Amino acid sequence: MSAPVAHAHHAPQGWIRKYVFSLDHKVIGIQYYFLGLFSVFLGMSLSLLMRFHMVNPNVSVSWFATLWPKAAAGGVMTPELYLSLMTMHGTIMVFFVLTTVPQSGFGNYILPIQIGAEDMAFPVLNMMSFWTTFIALVVMVAAFFVQGGAPLSGWTAYPPLSGAGSLTGPGEGMGQNLWIISIAIFCGASLMGAINFIATTVDLRCKGMTMMRLPLTCWTWLVTAILGLLGFAVLLSAGVLLLLDRTLGTSFFLPAGMMISDTIITAHKGGSPLLWQHLFWFFGHPEVYIAILPGMGVTSQVLSTFARKPIFGYKAMVYAILSIGFLGFLVWGHHMFMSGMNPYSAMAFSILTMCIGVPSAIKTFNWVGTLWNGKIHFDTAMMFALGFVSLFVTGGVSGIFLGQPALDLYFHDTYFVVGHFHMIMGVAAIFGMFAGTFYWFPKATGRLMNETLGKIHFYFTFIGVYAIFTPMHYLGLAGNPRRYSAFTDVEYLAGLIPVHQFMSWAAYITAAAQIIFVINLFWSMKKGAQASANPWNATTLEWTVPSPPPFDNFAGVHPVVNHGPYEYSVPGAPKDFIMQTDPPGVPSEH
Amino acid sequence: MSMAGSLTHDVIKGPPPPIDRGWGGDGSGPPFGPGANRRASFTGLFVLLAASTMVFAAFSSAFVVRRGLSDDWASMPKPPILFVNTVVLLASSVVLDLSRRSLKAGDRSKFNLWWTVASALGVLFLAGQAVAWLQLKAAGVYVSSNPSSSFFYVLTAAHAFHLLGGVSALLYVDVQAWRLRLGPAKRTAIDVTAIFWHFLDGLWVYLMLLFYVWG
Numbered sequence: 001m002s003a004p005v006a007h008a009h010h011a012p013q014g015w016i017r018k019y020v021f022s023l024d025h026k027v028i029g030i031q032y033y034f035l036g037l038f039s040v041f042l043g044m045s046l047s048l049l050m051r052f053h054m055v056n057p058n059v060s061v062s063w064f065a066t067l068w069p070k071a072a073a074g075g076v077m078t079p080e081l082y083l084s085l086m087t088m089h090g091t092i093m094v095f096f097v098l099t100t101v102p103q104s105g106f107g108n109y110i111l112p113i114q115i116g117a118e119d120m121a122f123p124v125l126n127m128m129s130f131w132t133t134f135i136a137l138v139v140m141v142a143a144f145f146v147q148g149g150a151p152l153s154g155w156t157a158y159p160p161l162s163g164a165g166s167l168t169g170p171g172e173g174m175g176q177n178l179w180i181i182s183i184a185i186f187c188g189a190s191l192m193g194a195i196n197f198i199a200t201t202v203d204l205r206c207k208g209m210t211m212m213r214l215p216l217t218c219w220t221w222l223v224t225a226i227l228g229l230l231g232f233a234v235l236l237s238a239g240v241l242l243l244l245d246r247t248l249g250t251s252f253f254l255p256a257g258m259m260i261s262d263t264i265i266t267a268h269k270g271g272s273p274l275l276w277q278h279l280f281w282f283f284g285h286p287e288v289y290i291a292i293l294p295g296m297g298v299t300s301q302v303l304s305t306f307a308r309k310p311i312f313g314y315k316a317m318v319y320a321i322l323s324i325g326f327l328g329f330l331v332w333g334h335h336m337f338m339s340g341m342n343p344y345s346a347m348a349f350s351i352l353t354m355c356i357g358v359p360s361a362i363k364t365f366n367w368v369g370t371l372w373n374g375k376i377h378f379d380t381a382m383m384f385a386l387g388f389v390s391l392f393v394t395g396g397v398s399g400i401f402l403g404q405p406a407l408d409l410y411f412h413d414t415y416f417v418v419g420h421f422h423m424i425m426g427v428a429a430i431f432g433m434f435a436g437t438f439y440w441f442p443k444a445t446g447r448l449m450n451e452t453l454g455k456i457h458f459y460f461t462f463i464g465v466y467a468i469f470t471p472m473h474y475l476g477l478a479g480n481p482r483r484y485s486a487f488t489d490v491e492y493l494a495g496l497i498p499v500h501q502f503m504s505w506a507a508y509i510t511a512a513a514q515i516i517f518v519i520n521l522f523w524s525m526k527k528g529a530q531a532s533a534n535p536w537n538a539t540t541l542e543w544t545v546p547s548p549p550p551f552d553n554f555a556g557v558h559p560v561v562n563h564g565p566y567e568y569s570v571p572g573a574p575k576d577f578i579m580q581t582d583p584p585g586v587p588s589e590h
Numbered sequence: 591m592s593m594a595g596s597l598t599h600d601v602i603k604g605p606p607p608p609i610d611r612g613w614g615g616d617g618s619g620p621p622f623g624p625g626a627n628r629r630a631s632f633t634g635l636f637v638l639l640a641a642s643t644m645v646f647a648a649f650s651s652a653f654v655v656r657r658g659l660s661d662d663w664a665s666m667p668k669p670p671i672l673f674v675n676t677v678v679l680l681a682s683s684v685v686l687d688l689s690r691r692s693l694k695a696g697d698r699s700k701f702n703l704w705w706t707v708a709s710a711l712g713v714l715f716l717a718g719q720a721v722a723w724l725q726l727k728a729a730g731v732y733v734s735s736n737p738s739s740s741f742f743y744v745l746t747a748a749h750a751f752h753l754l755g756g757v758s759a760l761l762y763v764d765v766q767a768w769r770l771r772l773g774p775a776k777r778t779a780i781d782v783t784a785i786f787w788h789f790l791d792g793l794w795v796y797l798m799l800l801f802y803v804w805g
Contacts (some may be wrong), residue, residue, distance in 0.1 A: 195641075199634040204630060233643075279652060
C-alpha cells in the first residue's frame with residue numbers, strides 16, 4: 001500500500017444517520033442481511049406449516065384458528081390457506097432472501113472494499129434502494145392482513161387466476177393487488193441497486209485492479225447486477241399490465257369466455273395468459289442465476305482460500321460466469337413446455353438449456369480442480385462451500401432431465417420439479433450465504449464465529465436438506481402432483497404418505513437446527529474470539545483493512561493492486577499467500 | 591467532490607474533468623474524486639437507459655404479441671395534437687443542445703436562457719399529452735375500450751413518467767444555473783440530463799411510429 005495518502009472521511013455521528021438512513025455501503029449491506037434473515041425465517045415458518053398440513057390435513061390446531069379465524073376455522077387449514085402459504089413462501093424466499101442477501105447484502109458490504117473503493121458509486125441511491133426494498137417487504141407482508149388474506153397464485157402469479165379478481169378465491173382480491181404492487185416496488189429497488197453495482201465495478205476500481213484481477217465474487221455480483229437490470233425491468237412492465245387487468249378492466253392477459261365459480265366473465269376478452277408466462281419467465285429464468293451466481297462467487301473465493309490454492313482456471317471461470325448470464329436470457333421457454341408451444345420452439349429452448357450445462361460443468365470441474373492436491377482446511381465456511389458444490393451438482397443434474405420436453409411433460413406438475421429447484425436455487429444459494437457469513441463475519445465484526453456450533457449447524461443442515469429434498473425426486477417419479485394441499489384422499493398416493501411424513505420430520509429438525517446458527521451469529525457478535533485483520537490468510541483487498549473496516553474502508557489510503565486475486569502457495573514466496581496489494585517484487589507467477 | 595469553491599472552477603474559467611471511458615483500474619483514471627464520479631455518473635446513466643429500454647421493449651413485445659394473437663384489436667383514433675407534441679419535444683431537444691453549445695462557447699446567459707426554454711418546452715409537452723388524454727376521454731376512448739387504447743395509455747403514461755424525471759432534472763439544472771452554481775460537478779448533471787432527455791425524445795419518436803404503424 002504505497003499510494004499517496006488522502007484525508008480520511010469520517011462517519012456521521014447521529015444514530016439515525018449512522019444506523020438507519022446510512023449512506024455507508026457496509027451498514028446498508030448489513031441492513032439487507034438482516035432484512036433477509038427476517039424474511040428467511042418467515043418463509044421457513046410458512047413452509048413448516050405447509051409440511052405439517054400435508055401430513056396432518058385433518059388435525060385441528062387451536063392456534064391456527066386464532067391466526068386465521070376464517071381460513072382455518074376450527075383449527076383446520078383450508079386448501080386455499082395452504083395455497084396462500086405456498087405463494088408467500090415462494091415469493092418471500094425468492095425475492096426477499098435469494099435476491100437480496102447474496103447480492104445486495106454481501107455485495108454491498110464486500111464489493112467496494114474488494115475493488116479498493118471508498119463506497120458505492122451512488123451512496124444516496126444505495127440507501128434509497130434498501131429502504132425501497134424494505135417498503136416492498138412491508139407491502140408484501142401486509143397481504144396477510146387484508147380481507148381474504150394472501151394471494152393463491154404462486155410466486156409466478158399466472159393469470160387468469162392472478163388476474164380475474166376475488167371471484168377466483170380468497171386472497172385474489174386485495175391480497176393479490178398488494179403482491180403485484182410489492183413486486184413492482186421491489187423491481188424499482190433492484191434497478192437502483194443494479195445501477196450502483198455496475199457503475200461501482202466499472203468505474204471505481206483502484207489502481208492496478210484490472211478486470212482480470214477482480215475476485216470472482218465481484219464478477220458474479222457484476223453479472224448478477226446486469227441480469228437484475230434486464231430482468232426486473234421486464235417483470236415491472238408485466239406487473240403493470242397485470243395490475244391494469246385487475247383494476248381497470250383491460251384484457252392483456254385475460255381471455256374471453258372464462259367461467260369462474262359458476263360465473264361467466266364478460267368483462268374481458270382476447271387476452272393471452274401465455275403472454276404473461278413469456279414476460280414472467282423472461283425475468284424468471286435469469287432470476288435463478290441472480291440467486292445462484294453470487295453463491296458461486298463466494299464458493300470460488302472460499303474454496304481457493306481454504307484449499308490454499310489458486311482458483312483452477314480463473315479465466316475459464318470468468319467466461320463461464322459471463323456465458324451463464326448470457327444463456328440465461330435464452331432459455332425461458334423451458335418453463336413453458338406444457339403450454340402447448342410449438343415442438344420446434346421447445347426443442348430450441350431445450351438445446352439452449354443443455355448449453356447452460358457446459359459453463360456450469362466448467363465451474364464444477366474447476367472447483368474440483370481447485371481442491372485437487374490442496375491443503376484443505378475444513379473450517380465451517382469451507383464446509384458450506386463444499387456443501388454448495390454438492391447441492392449445485394445434485395440440483396443441476398435433475399435440471400438436465402427437466403430440460404427435455406418429453407420428460408418434462410411427465411415431471412412438470414410433480415414433486416420432481418419442487419425437489420429440483422429447491423436443491424439448486426433454494427438450498428445451494430442458502431449454502432452460499434452461510435459460507436459467506438462464516439467467511440466475512442470476522443471482517444464485519446472483528447470476531448470469529450464459533451466453529452463447534454458452526455459444524456453442528458452444518459451437519460444438521462447438510463443432511464437435513466438432502467433428507468427433505470431427495471425424496472421429492474422419488475415422489476415426482478411416482479407421479480405425486482405438486483401444489484396439492486393434502487394427499488390423504490388420493491388413492492394412488494396413499495403408499496407415498498410415509499415418505500411425506502419423513503420429509504416433514506426432516507423439515508422440522510432442519511428448521512430447528514437453524515436456531516443454532518442464529519445463536520452462533522448473535523453470540524459471536526458479542527463473545528466470539530477476537531479476529532485479526534486477516535484471519536484466513538486470504539489475499540483479497542478486504543483482508544488488508546482492519547476488522548471492522550473504517551468508515552471509508554481504507555482510512556484515506558488509496559490501495560494499489562499488483563497481484564491477481566488467488567495467489568496461494570506460490571513457489572518461492574515466503575508465505576503461502578500473496579496479498580493483492582503486496583509489492584510486485586515477490587514472484588507473481590507460478 | 592466539494593461544492594465549495596465551485597465558482598473558481600466555473601465552467602467559463604476551467605474545463606470540466608474529461609470523460610475518461612477507460613477502465614478505472616488500469617491507472618487510466620483516478621478511482622477517487624470528481625473524475626471517477628463523472629465516469630460513474632455516465633455509466634449509471636447508460637445502465638438506467640438500458641433498464642428503460644427493457645421496460646419499453648417488454649411493453650412493445652406485449653403489444654405485438656397481443657395484437658397478433660386475437661381478432662379483437664381495433665385501431666383507435668389518435669388525437670392529432672400528438673404531432674404538435676412531437677414537434678414540441680423535438681424542439682426541446684434542439685434547444686437543449688443550443689444551450690450546451692452556448693455553454694461550451696462560454697456564453698452563460700445564453701446557456702441559461704436556452705436551458706430555460708428547453709425546460710419550458712418539456713413541461714409544454716407533458717401538458718400536450720394531458721390534452722391528448724382528455725381528448726381521448728371526450729371521444730369515449732378509455733383504457734379498457736380496446737387493446738390498442740390500453741397500450742396507448744400504458745405507453746404514453748410510462749413515457750410521461752420518465753419525462754417527469756427528465757423535467758425534474760432539467761429544472762434542477764436550471765435553478766442551479768440561475769443561482770450561478772454551475773461548478774464542474776454540475777457539468778456532469780448537465781450532460782447526464784441532456785443525454786437522458788435526448789433518449790426520451792428518441793423513445794417518443796419510436797412510440798409514435800408504433801402507434802401509427804401498428805396501433
